[in-house]
Amino acid sequence: MKKLLLFIFLLSASALFAQQKEQLVYINGKVVTADGQPASGLLVALKDTKNIAFTQNDGSFKIASPVGNKQLVIKSGISTIEQNIAVSAGQLVVPTIILKEKAYELKEVVVTAQYGPQSMKSSVYNVKTISAERIKLRAATNVQQVLNTELGFRFNNDLTLGTTDVELMGMSGRNIKILLDGVPVVDRSDARESLNQIDINTVERIEIVEGPVSVVYGTDALAGVINIITKNAGKSLLNISARVQEETAGTEYQALKGSGVHNQNLSASWQNKGWSALAGFSHNEFGGWNLAPKTAFTDEVNAETNRWKPKEQFLGNTKIGYRNNDFNIWYRLDGLKEIIDTRLGINPNNYKGKLQTYTTKRYTQQIQSEYRVSSKLELNAIIGYTDLQRATRSVIHDYTNNTEQLTSDAGEQDVAKFKATSVRVTAQYFASKMVSVQPGFEYSRDAASGQRIKGSPVINDYAFFASSEIRPTERINIRPGLRFIKNSVYDAPAVIPSLNTKFGLSKNFDLRLSYARGFRAPALRELYYNFIDASHTILGNENLKAEQSHSFNASLVWAGIQKDNMQFRSTATGFYNLFTNRIDYGIDPANSSVTTLINVSRYKTIGTTIDNVFIWDNLQVNLGFSYIGRYNRLIEEPTLNVPEFMWAPELNGNATYNFPKINGSVSFFYKYTGKRPGYEAVTVNGIPTARLMKIGDFSWADLMLNKNIYKYLTINVGVKNLFDVTQLTNTSTASGGAHSSGGATVPYSYGRSYVLGLTFNWNKN
Numbered sequence: 001m002k003k004l005l006l007f008i009f010l011l012s013a014s015a016l017f018a019q020q021k022e023q024l025v026y027i028n029g030k031v032v033t034a035d036g037q038p039a040s041g042l043l044v045a046l047k048d049t050k051n052i053a054f055t056q057n058d059g060s061f062k063i064a065s066p067v068g069n070k071q072l073v074i075k076s077g078i079s080t081i082e083q084n085i086a087v088s089a090g091q092l093v094v095p096t097i098i099l100k101e102k103a104y105e106l107k108e109v110v111v112t113a114q115y116g117p118q119s120m121k122s123s124v125y126n127v128k129t130i131s132a133e134r135i136k137l138r139a140a141t142n143v144q145q146v147l148n149t150e151l152g153f154r155f156n157n158d159l160t161l162g163t164t165d166v167e168l169m170g171m172s173g174r175n176i177k178i179l180l181d182g183v184p185v186v187d188r189s190d191a192r193e194s195l196n197q198i199d200i201n202t203v204e205r206i207e208i209v210e211g212p213v214s215v216v217y218g219t220d221a222l223a224g225v226i227n228i229i230t231k232n233a234g235k236s237l238l239n240i241s242a243r244v245q246e247e248t249a250g251t252e253y254q255a256l257k258g259s260g261v262h263n264q265n266l267s268a269s270w271q272n273k274g275w276s277a278l279a280g281f282s283h284n285e286f287g288g289w290n291l292a293p294k295t296a297f298t299d300e301v302n303a304e305t306n307r308w309k310p311k312e313q314f315l316g317n318t319k320i321g322y323r324n325n326d327f328n329i330w331y332r333l334d335g336l337k338e339i340i341d342t343r344l345g346i347n348p349n350n351y352k353g354k355l356q357t358y359t360t361k362r363y364t365q366q367i368q369s370e371y372r373v374s375s376k377l378e379l380n381a382i383i384g385y386t387d388l389q390r391a392t393r394s395v396i397h398d399y400t401n402n403t404e405q406l407t408s409d410a411g412e413q414d415v416a417k418f419k420a421t422s423v424r425v426t427a428q429y430f431a432s433k434m435v436s437v438q439p440g441f442e443y444s445r446d447a448a449s450g451q452r453i454k455g456s457p458v459i460n461d462y463a464f465f466a467s468s469e470i471r472p473t474e475r476i477n478i479r480p481g482l483r484f485i486k487n488s489v490y491d492a493p494a495v496i497p498s499l500n501t502k503f504g505l506s507k508n509f510d511l512r513l514s515y516a517r518g519f520r521a522p523a524l525r526e527l528y529y530n531f532i533d534a535s536h537t538i539l540g541n542e543n544l545k546a547e548q549s550h551s552f553n554a555s556l557v558w559a560g561i562q563k564d565n566m567q568f569r570s571t572a573t574g575f576y577n578l579f580t581n582r583i584d585y586g587i588d589p590a591n592s593s594v595t596t597l598i599n600v601s602r603y604k605t606i607g608t609t610i611d612n613v614f615i616w617d618n619l620q621v622n623l624g625f626s627y628i629g630r631y632n633r634l635i636e637e638p639t640l641n642v643p644e645f646m647w648a649p650e651l652n653g654n655a656t657y658n659f660p661k662i663n664g665s666v667s668f669f670y671k672y673t674g675k676r677p678g679y680e681a682v683t684v685n686g687i688p689t690a691r692l693m694k695i696g697d698f699s700w701a702d703l704m705l706n707k708n709i710y711k712y713l714t715i716n717v718g719v720k721n722l723f724d725v726t727q728l729t730n731t732s733t734a735s736g737g738a739h740s741s742g743g744a745t746v747p748y749s750y751g752r753s754y755v756l757g758l759t760f761n762w763n764k765n
Helices: 002-017 132-137 143-147 298-302 524-528
Strands: 024-032 043-046 052-054 060-066 068-075 080-087 127-131 153-158 163-168 176-180 203-210 224-230 238-247 261-272 275-286 311-323 327-347 352-372 377-398 403-406 415-430 435-449 458-473 476-487 495-504 509-520 537-539 547-562 566-588 591-616 619-631 645-659 664-673 676-684 687-695 698-709 713-720 727-729 745-747 753-764
Touching: 024 068, 024 080, 043 060, 052 060, 060 068, 127 132, 132 203, 132 698, 143 163, 143 203, 298 327, 435 524, 645 676, 687 727
Parallel strands: 176 224, 537 591
Antiparallel strands: 024 060, 043 052, 043 068, 068 080, 127 203, 153 163, 203 224, 238 261, 238 753, 261 275, 275 311, 311 327, 327 352, 352 377, 377 403, 377 415, 415 435, 435 458, 458 476, 476 495, 495 509, 509 547, 547 566, 566 591, 591 619, 619 645, 645 664, 664 698, 676 687, 698 713, 713 753, 727 745
């Protein structure tokens, strides 16, 4: 891959420097939106040359041009404007260029599952976006803090392993595809712990597509896709930024290191004449919460279940690229080292205690390229490679003489290794205004090894997919698609179909209807991972089938108000998902003491969501409600009288008010998560029956203040988890898995925290 990258860059450089030297003139201009607002960050290019520039914050640009008749091209991401100009000696000032789009439309450009960047309104998918500005206002230190007040999202914490999993629209994290710039993110286990192993300081925006996108992205995309899109070098010639943020963990805090949450980031970017580069480094430290003293005995440690392990992360990234009018190529490297420490208490009989350290190292490389062959044909290629290792080191520490000895129990000195390669090539052919086609090929390779992995398994997956967008009228968009799969290990579905449609019912009403067949391949962990310790025996199952689903989605968008200083949009959605061969844990029929993975007959989710956005001058308000039902498998037992679905409500409200005169803002983020019911089978007086259990409801709220001070500095101060949520009530008596227990409470957070942060940002144009 390194040789391929070097070859491509040398080829690009040779072509660049091979140009004949010509007399250059600087063209100055300005681009504004249809409602007169400055259009910043747009690509300005000279057709048939490699000369490009970007519009600045005030919409102005400056681009070099040879003398002669030229064509200036402005790309907004939604449309392209071309303007003929005659370039003579001396500086040239062109008239102000006015885009077709209004300012708010430029902010609603999406790329996930699209043929190219396009407006959210034009997409056949209902795409949610979270901007970099919103992430900044939240003073977020990880992706979970960005998503935890979004409708449909729930998070589950595993305090034994120090990880967190995500759930979307009633489906677990293993049904959610996590992408980094369109490249699949690799996880060690079922949990999507990688979501909190991505440097939040590099994120430009997050795009969320709910419902199956399996035709486009393949396995795991049953519940939807979360695409984390990273920042580019930006509009300035040079940018340097730094961030320091300190938080308490509940009432626990030590300055800069130890108890509490400590974050530091330093990054720089540069762009000139089509070349760009950026690099950054972040350090995140969480000192743990509610920990027992280092000298605590085993019974003291085990007496409290809501103990949060210390975690430290080192994250680095770099990105380098080149682009001209028709060609774009870039390479990105992300590195992570994460350390989680565990103390299991001292044995009072011999004053020895077990200490464990989980160390994760993740390196993700990707190279992406786009080439515009003609006005009708575009080619895209992505190559991604991930090397993930999680090491478990366990020692017995003798506190009498301060010595350590490695343990010999199974898996306690393990290094689990996962390597993943993905290649994706697509072509977009725009046959006419009515018809466009996207064929594509995708290859992925997953390999794993470790003490708990059976052998050194490798899974190869080959897929060909094709879709088309058909627009019989301006208001109708129909997108059928098919995906054909060949897998080296499991019996993949012969074909995966989908049909997405969008109807413009009127100027203000858009209706989207879709059907999709989804699938999820058995993961390496589910096929070959064996977990055995003193309390558990969990075995993988090499005979698992792929999960499949039928999904129906509908959404109605009403853009009731679209004025310069006022906007209102309301979106109502509904979904229904039917799963077959769902993979879940079950008891081995040959040995009741062994837990294994099995294909469950079926599973369903159903729900509705209403989301409203209101903007008026400096005020933005979001208000939403969702009601989601999950299938109750006990209904299949004829002797048990239980409902088919278990329902849970959610309500959220976010508000931000900007104060232009003082260059500051105040933001409030709120979500109510209702009680989550469930049924468990029990025996009363020898008679099988079903018992209702519930995980308690809670309200989460953050209040943040942001203020620009001086020219380059921004200060943020606030309170997270205003209602001091730490644990949720739980009436279940059943075990929920290898690292969770029923009854008592469910750990959720480390309590109310107070935040103080400072950000430095300097630009040279």
